[in-house]
Amino acid sequence: MEEHEQKEFNDWCIGCGDFGILRSEELLAEELKLDYKNFVVVSGIGCSGKAPHFLTQKISGVHTLHGRAMAFATGIKLSNPSLEVLIEAGDGDTFGIGVGHFVNAGRRNIDMTIVVHDNGVYGLTKGQASPTLKRGEKTKSLPKPNINDSINPIALALASGYTFVARGFAYDVNGTKELIKKAIQHKGMALVDVLQPCPTYNDINTNDWYKARVYNLDIDPVVKSIEEVPEKVNAAISKSYEWEQKIPLGIFYQNELVPTFEERLNEDIPDYMSNYPAMQPIDSNGKTATKYENLIRARKVA
Amino acid sequence: MVVVQSEDEIAAINMAVGSSLTGARSATATSGPGFSLMSEGISWAGMNEAPVLITYYMRGAPATGLPTRSGQADLKFALNVGHGEFPRIVIASGDHEEVFYDSIYGLNLAERYQTPVIHIIEKCLANAYSVLDMKLFTGSDISIERGLLVEGGEDYRRFAHSDNGLSPRAFLGKARIFYTGDEHNETGHITEESLNRLAIYEKRLKKLETADREIMEESMVNVFGDSENVVLTWGSTKGAAIDAMEELKEKGIDIEVVQVRMFSPYPKNYMKKILAGKSRIIALENNYYAQGAEVLTEKTGIMPDSYILKWTGRPVLLDELVDALERVIKKGEKKVVLHGGA
Ligand SMILES: Cc1ncc(C[n+]2csc(CCOP(=O)(O)OP(=O)(O)O)c2C)c(N)n1
Ligand code: SF4
Ligand SMILES: [Mg+2]
Numbered sequence: 001m002e003e004h005e006q007k008e009f010n011d012w013c014i015g016c017g018d019f020g021i022l023r024s025e026e027l028l029a030e031e032l033k034l035d036y037k038n039f040v041v042v043s044g045i046g047c048s049g050k051a052p053h054f055l056t057q058k059i060s061g062v063h064t065l066h067g068r069a070m071a072f073a074t075g076i077k078l079s080n081p082s083l084e085v086l087i088e089a090g091d092g093d094t095f096g097i098g099v100g101h102f103v104n105a106g107r108r109n110i111d112m113t114i115v116v117h118d119n120g121v122y123g124l125t126k127g128q129a130s131p132t133l134k135r136g137e138k139t140k141s142l143p144k145p146n147i148n149d150s151i152n153p154i155a156l157a158l159a160s161g162y163t164f165v166a167r168g169f170a171y172d173v174n175g176t177k178e179l180i181k182k183a184i185q186h187k188g189m190a191l192v193d194v195l196q197p198c199p200t201y202n203d204i205n206t207n208d209w210y211k212a213r214v215y216n217l218d219i220d221p222v223v224k225s226i227e228e229v230p231e232k233v234n235a236a237i238s239k240s241y242e243w244e245q246k247i248p249l250g251i252f253y254q255n256e257l258v259p260t261f262e263e264r265l266n267e268d269i270p271d272y273m274s275n276y277p278a279m280q281p282i283d284s285n286g287k288t289a290t291k292y293e294n295l296i297r298a299r300k301v302a
Numbered sequence: 303m304v305v306v307q308s309e310d311e312i313a314a315i316n317m318a319v320g321s322s323l324t325g326a327r328s329a330t331a332t333s334g335p336g337f338s339l340m341s342e343g344i345s346w347a348g349m350n351e352a353p354v355l356i357t358y359y360m361r362g363a364p365a366t367g368l369p370t371r372s373g374q375a376d377l378k379f380a381l382n383v384g385h386g387e388f389p390r391i392v393i394a395s396g397d398h399e400e401v402f403y404d405s406i407y408g409l410n411l412a413e414r415y416q417t418p419v420i421h422i423i424e425k426c427l428a429n430a431y432s433v434l435d436m437k438l439f440t441g442s443d444i445s446i447e448r449g450l451l452v453e454g455g456e457d458y459r460r461f462a463h464s465d466n467g468l469s470p471r472a473f474l475g476k477a478r479i480f481y482t483g484d485e486h487n488e489t490g491h492i493t494e495e496s497l498n499r500l501a502i503y504e505k506r507l508k509k510l511e512t513a514d515r516e517i518m519e520e521s522m523v524n525v526f527g528d529s530e531n532v533v534l535t536w537g538s539t540k541g542a543a544i545d546a547m548e549e550l551k552e553k554g555i556d557i558e559v560v561q562v563r564m565f566s567p568y569p570k571n572y573m574k575k576i577l578a579g580k581s582r583i584i585a586l587e588n589n590y591y592a593q594g595a596e597v598l599t600e601k602t603g604i605m606p607d608s609y610i611l612k613w614t615g616r617p618v619l620l621d622e623l624v625d626a627l628e629r630v631i632k633k634g635e636k637k638v639v640l641h642g643g644a
Contacts, residue, residue: 008491036456036478042320045483053480053491058456060474062323063482063492064316065346071313075320075328076474078304083324083475104309265304277304277326278473283446288406296439 008053017170017196017207018117022051024168024177025086025115029057032084032181036060039084040076044069044098046090046124047198048117067098070105070114077112080278081262084184087114092122095131095151105189106160108261113183113190116153117170119198120205127201134243140203154240154252157191158233164190165236165253169214170197171207175249187256195247210247217250226257311336315343315356322352323481325473327409331357333425334376335366341383344418348388350481351461351469351506353412353449357405357421359428362615371615372426374537374588380420381566381597387503389510391415392566394422396524396540398432400563406444414449415513416471424538424588426617453477459488463501467508510567519572522564529556531631532577534606535586536562536594542618543586549624555631562594570601577604584630586610588618609637616643 012018029039039059041052045066052061064072069087077085094102094116105114120133127141131151138145157165164186168176176194183190195214197207219239223232236252266272281289308314314330322328332340337358347354360376362368380392391411395401401423412419452458452470454477462469469488472479480490485502487493526544533543543559550557560576562569577583585595585606590613595606610626612618622642629635 037475040474050492053482058478060477060479061481061490062320062474063480063484064320065342065483068312068316068343071308071316072320074306074313075317075322076324078306078317079321079326079328080324080473080475100309101313104313269304272304277321278324278475280303280326282327282448286445286447288444288446292439292444296436300436 015199020170028181042073043088044093048090070101091118091130103160110261119196121201153193163188166251168194213247217248221251223255311339315340329355345384351416368615377593389417391419410447466512514567519569522569524561526559529558530581612640
């Protein structure tokens with residue numbers, strides 16, 4: 001009991017952008033009245049993965065495996081769709097080892113939000129290049145400049161079918177809070193890629209470097225009819241390639257016209273939302289609640 | 303019930319484990335290549351005391367091996383899957399009736415002991431038909447055990463210490479819960495503190511000792527017939543062995559068939575009792591090393607005298623088994639390798 005009240009020891013480095021993201025989430029949890037009864041934070045492995053343990057609100061947290069937070073979150077959400085599920089993952093987590101889950105989540109459009117702590121490095125393992133580090137850049141731990149090209153998280157999410165795609169900046173606590181809040185309120189799979197300075201290992205994309213470049217997007221991201229999809233996606237992708245001189249922040253794309261996975265399940269299982277798997281009784285007085293006889297009889301061949 | 307077609311087996315196991323944290327009963331099924339991919343997720347489930355059932359349909363391995371054929375070469379893999387020490391419960395079915403009941407029993411064990419359960423079946427059972435009496439599947443007498451459950455609330459401790467290692471389970475949405483694959487305290491927060499590590503590590507492993515104590519050893523083994531010649535086997539070879547028992551009787555040879563149904567925990571005392579004083583123990587398996595018999599030796603010190611083995615991916619056939627048993631019992635041959643079937 002005291003263990004809950006004891007503040008978890010936060011071992012992030014001084015000045016880490018993760019603090020900004022954490023603060024945004026604490027503020028929005030307050031605003032949206034999120035607690036363990038309606039909210040679960042599911043994280044991967046990395047500095048970012050520890051976030052649920054550090055949140056001061058009375059929430060529940062599931063700190064999973066490197067790259068697999070999306071899969072765990074999918075199991076949690078589909079078994080209990082009444083829970084708000086927030087995924088907290090690193091850029092290595094999401095676009096390296098776990099990229100297959102990231103892409104396939106777009107196909108499902110489950111009503112969840114993934115917040116990526118995008119710092120260009122594998123922070124926890126001492127600064128190797130992450131999939132978002134640009135080619136030619138040599139951050140502190142690299143013996144030579146990075147020879148891999150970088151993934152464009154915004155474009156990848158759009159191509160994968162994400163229906164809410166946004167970018168925030170970790171030190172812009174209020175802006176990031178608003179973006180994550182809108183992502184949570186969005187009906188469907190949402191990405192908020194948060195540019196997160198890692199003062200310990202990324203000595204290129206620093207707070208000052210970002211501050212000199214970020215600006216608020218000036219496009220209308222909302223899809224109002226299915227015909228608008230190609231035009232809106234193209235505009236968003238085009239903006240997502242701005243980087244060296246100017247870096248846009250805000251919502252790139254939002255489309256609530258695509259049915260969620262939950263809605264698709266509901267077509268097949270009409271009481272899915274009102275009698276979801278986590279609610280269903282499994283036994284009655286110690287015996288199976290499922291009438292196996294009936295299932296087997298239904299399969300009887302003449 | 304919700305069924306999800308996952309993008310890969312890594313997603314499958316981790317979705318299933320995530321689902322189990324909400325209180326739903328969760329299961330996934332795969333064959334060797336997918337089971338290899340699941341191993342990290344199974345380790346997480348062990349660390350976080352999450353119930354999950356994995357049905358393991360064994361094929362001819364290694365790699366894709368004989369992908370459309372059967373095998374029993376992954377028993378030791380199933381027993382040791384996932385890095386680290388945590389309780390793994392492993393059961394093995396020998397025919398379709400057993401497969402049906404074991405799938406429910408496996409979920410009961412997973413929830414009661416809050417740990418992954420691996421249910422081994424083989425390709426040749428999974429992809430075969432058999433004619434069974436519908437009366438075998440009455441359903442209404444099937445027990446469901448969910449283990450210790452509580453509502454939880456705000457001050458809940460998911461990994462609270464107890465004498466038998468089991469902590470009452472609450473679900474996401476009902477209690478304030480933390481899970482982590484890192485070593486954790488009773489609340490589920492990360493800690494590397496030594497004394498906590500000692501205690502919580504032992505708590506997890508104690509659950510397998512509890513299972514070992516609570517599950518009747520007699521229920522972990524099937525014994526057919528009574529003879530000084532014991533055919534020691536597991537899985538799908540059950541059928542051929544029982545049929546061979548009848549054929550050999552007509553030829554004046556008696557055998558006893560011992561089919562192991564649970565490998566972890568292992569029925570070591572009962573096996574010692576059954577095998578005491580037998581003049582011949584013949585290991586019959588669809589693999590090269592007789593892995594089931596190796597587990598017997600590891601747990602009891604008892605070694606088989608002779609071996610009938612097959613690793614061609616085809617099931618053991620009655621005629622070849624009768625012939626092999628005659629060679630072993632009458633001529634004293636130590637090892638017969640089978641290769642029957644098209
Ligand atoms: C399967 C697996 N491979 C490797 C690791 C080691 N590892 C831990 S964190 C990490 C990278 C973390 O980078 P990122 O996801 O960007 O998170 P950050 O620390 O930057 O927040 C790696 C490779 C692991 N835990 N699991
Ligand atoms: S290594 Fe980088 S990302 Fe990790 S805590 Fe330190 S500053 Fe933050
Ligand atoms: Mg990173």
